[in-house]
Amino acid sequence: MSAPRQEGVKPLHAWFLDGLAVNPDGPALRLNGRAWTYTELHRAACDWAGALIAGCGGRPRRVGVLASKTEEAYLGFLAALYAGATAVPLGPEYPVERNRAVAAAAGLDAIVVDPAGAAQVADLASAAPVRVCLTGSAEVAAALRESAALDGAAVVTPDGSTPAEPLNDGVDRLAYILFTSGSTGLPKGVPIRHGNIGAFLSAVLPRYEIGPRDVFSQVYELTFDLSMFEVWAAWASGACLTVLNRVQALAPERVAVRQGITFWTSTPSLAAAVQSRGVLPAGALPGLRYTMFCGEPLPVETARHWSSLAPNAVIDNLYGPTELAVACTGHRLDPTDAAGPDRAVPIGRPFPGVRHLLLEDGEVSGTVGELCVAGPQRFDGYLDPANDAGRFVDLDGERWYRTGDRVRQDGDGLVHLGRTDGQVKVRGYRIEVGEVERAVRRAAPGLDAAVFAVPGPGGEVLAGFVIGRAELDAAAVLKQLAELLPPYMLPGQLWPLAAAPLNPNGKIDRMALREEAVRRVADPHRPA
């Protein structure tokens, strides 16, 4: 399926080359005490790209990056693009069954793997036409060769013997494919073109005065598209990307200060978790120049607390689904904004180039409705076209992506009102509760399930009922669920229920069950 080359589209890796041009000897990446200058990272990516091409006997098409916050993650992603391929991030902590489904759907012909991913790589390679497996670790390479589990795929540790210059015309026009939770129970592949992510970067970078002296935090896994902002905004500016693990990310007062971080990207949940620690004094993060919030609604209270910690930071609230390349609207927080205590910060104005309309009951509305978006950031459709059903609307000769988010037009800005479907956000991750319920039904055959996102002590949590039995070994069901779902989709609580309450239509009364779940999470000691 080779697509025609798009003339004039800047490939994603060319944004890294911009950083290389302005800051060749400055740090591009800091990771566990190691640092790479732009020149070093560029040369390493050329070596890795060359190894991918040599190993595949030609340009690879889809390169899986089975790595978590290691050199393989960053070099693998960059090298995939240099080699003219599409990068497909995979989480080593995700269940192997899910990663196999992704590998097969994406048709991976190469995999870059780190030590954490080594255990899964043979399973993934057998699900896709993988020709070569790259790792920076000699130990991982030796173990994979010894196990001989990778039949047909060469195991390579790049040695710089076949460097390749960055290619500007890839096999297809895609920069990356991310997989999100799907209501049918299978992850949905979202292919993003170089033109989509480039339009996002062109629109978002002018919001900030950033350059080689800036230091970006890198908190989010490459499987979550918020990371695409962290990585590419830093590299496009010649700034330093500083990788933080999940414990460090919860203690910005340690790492942000010691690492000299100036740009902090965060989900509102992470900021709320920092706030709930309750020990940080006002002004604890004086070096932050910017904080970008994205991924879920931002409570005014969370924004204000963060602003007190980081008094020198300009705060931006961005909104957008993966399908629109990270974010497509933004609101610059004004400290004098008047707002009630539980109101969310507006999602703001559409970015330059982003066209939007509101759809209410099939009609275009001027005030409130489902946000639909067209323009250069809009993806072309899901990897599996079956997932496109109902997600697009054709109007005025234009194809609009239906976000599923209800918004209100407020002046020239937008306010987020909620979802039109079963999608929820937990710690910034979007989750289709239908996918979790389907997994519960698989783990507890013969029983039904109802799962909800409900308020917990540190933000929304997943909790639900297994319906059809009064007694249940919930721990055993949860253990089985861990084989089917990534950690972020696992319910924190599962309660057995002999029979579900029904609504007047004879359907499970989800409203009543949700209220019960809210009560039980709020007071775990209350008798069920």
Place this chain on the structure above:
Amino acid sequence: MWDARFESVIRGHLPHLRPELPLEPDLLLAAHGLDSMGTIGLITALESEYALTLPDEAVTPANFVTARTVWDTLRPLIPATGPEAAAGGTA
């Protein structure tokens, strides 16, 4: 293996470990209630107890998997000044 102060601080951050049960060196801390937030609290408590600062590169999930991994991370950093600290460092 470790001193009483260490055991007391660790136990204080394991809400699901019953007091009568021993703190085994390879007991999985996450299975007894230590999450990422708890880990930050544990780090702060250990730093305060031993009057030291963990370097950023020691603040990793891998160093907080079991009581043994925490102790192995901490022990080289404990200043061997007082007799109690010295005893802890060689136990």
